[in-house]
Amino acid sequence: MKLILTTSISILLSTALSxxxxxxxxxxxxxxxxxxxxxxxxxSDNKGKIQYLDWDGANKYCKNLTLDGGKWRLxxxxxxxxxxxxxxxxxxxxxxxxxxxxxxxxxxxxxxxxENKDYAWRVSFLxxxxxxxxxxxxxxxxxxxxxxxx
Numbered sequence: 001m002k003l004i005l006t007t008s009i010s011i012l013l014s015t016a017l018s019x020x021x022x023x024x025x026x027x028x029x030x031x032x033x034x035x036x037x038x039x040x041x042x043x044s045d046n047k048g049k050i051q052y053l054d055w056d057g058a059n060k061y062c063k064n065l066t067l068d069g070g071k072w073r074l075x076x077x078x079x080x081x082x083x084x085x086x087x088x089x090x091x092x093x094x095x096x097x098x099x100x101x102x103x104x105x106x107x108x109x110x111x112x113x114x115e116n117k118d119y120a121w122r123v124s125f126l127x128x129x130x131x132x133x134x135x136x137x138x139x140x141x142x143x144x145x146x147x148x149x150x
Contacts (some may be wrong), residue, residue, distance in 0.1 A: 027067070040143040052139065053108075054138050058074055079144060105124055107142050108140070109121045118135055121136055
């Protein structure tokens with residue numbers, strides 16, 4: 001009984017502590033205090049729909065995104081993996097947002113597959129795994145940037 005109670009308390013504390021790790025601003029951006037990264041959440045440029053693009057299109061989209069001052073890019077493989085590992089995606093789903101990410105699963109990373117440049121890596125938030133995908137096919141896009149100094 002003591003082990004169950006201790007485990008339950010640990011889970012509750014880690015959830016409570018990590019819930020403060022992500023803050024939303026009014027400009028359609030989520031800030032992750034732990035990593036210092038900002039994640040795109042405002043798809044106002046696409047009538048509220050998440051971008052669904054091939055890999056080259058995803059890179060161009062992020063590079064040209066002017067949301068909250070610009071300087072966006074595709075996330076690295078490790079940035080997305082850490083985000084998923086730390087269950088921060090669940091926090092985004094629960095946070096006040098203009099979009100509904102609960103139906104979105106896979107996102108592009110900026111990493112190409114070394115063995116075959118026709119493929120790039122993407123991360124599944126639903127299954128918590130990473131796999132390569134043909135770059136000419138479309139998948140979801142979420143841009144990221146390092147926190148800008150105010």
